[in-house]
Amino acid sequence: MNKHYPHPILAREGWPFIAISLIVAIVVTALFGAWSIPLWIIAVFVVQFFRDPPREIPQAPKAILSPADGRIVVVEKAMDPYRKVEALKISVFMNVFNVHSNRSPVDGTIEHIEYNAGSFLNAALDKASKENERNAVLARLADGTQVTFVQIAGLVARRILCYAKVGDQLARGQRYGFIRFGSRVDVYLPLTAKARVTIGDKVSATETILAELA
Template sequence: MNDYPHPIIAREGWPFLAISIAVAALVSWFCGFWSLPLWLIALFVLQFFRDPPRTVPQNPNAVLSPADGRIVVIEKTQDPYTKRDALKISVFMNVFNVHSNRSPVDGIVQSVQYFPGSFLNAALDKASMENERNAVQIKMANGTEITFVQIAGLVARRILCYTKTGDSLKRGQRYGFIRFGSRVDVYLPPDAQPKVTVGDKVSATETILAELA
């Protein structure tokens, strides 16, 4: 998978940005001041699809946040995709967060599974298994396997995943995008040590979610 070539504005946003600016400019030409709400919409589209570069921490045992947002779950549970005991950490993204998703670890993709579903509020616990979602399972060089799951939300209606089975992902590498509010669940080995708490704000790649034993 090629490195993502547009680190400032996400490529997914260019059509939306072009249309919103074109409509605002057209209305400005004919209606002047009355176009202000349309320029505000264009500004919202611009901030939503921003995709700034990120610095990758050098700690080899670190599991990095796959998304910007807020920690809503830290719990011992079972990984429903591998049927193993796991530490689950969930990041909720609102419409003002960067929605580019990045790999939390280095490794080889073992599987990519898409599940259709509902569009409940992604902050709810039941959204993990009832909402539309896309699960990526990855195996690290030391044999450790983790799963990270893109979950659609109340407003999000499109999950985009650009990786496939057999791909090699690097920590911080962009692998997907979710439009307009969503969540990412990360399932780690149960002995991983959390480095965040519920309520913490996190940044994709730059925030360490946990350290592997």
């Protein structure tokens, strides 16, 4: 485990939701006993959704790390809609049981951040990349390599949080955002990058290597 991860095991974004769900479950238990069981199930779900554990960071210098937990749904050549160049696109779909803390896949400087309002389609669909609410971070590595990673809201997700700002220096594995309740992250890489995952693979934020730069 990364002992230097500077965040609590339960994400701060979830503290109000966790507190409310536990208080309601406790009150209903006191008043109605066993009728509170469904509320305790909900409280357990809320706690597990907002977990935010530390992760071990791979040391491979050319590795592009997964920005999220989930399942690979896209590995293909596609147009990076933010840089207007062809790129290797790798997409990670997060369901409601995955950790939803987003972490930087690279060491780099943020050049631009672009937010777009949109729909809330199932994030596993290809058209979610273009039609859903989304927030793109465009980063440049020390050697000039450009990487784009995009937080995309899903069918249930209603809040994209991004704490990074233009000019910030991101480190691989650094927590930079959060998406509530099911979503997706697209990563656009140079065409020369070699994918290390395939569609259907389960990945872990920071610990899984998505691709390696040439």
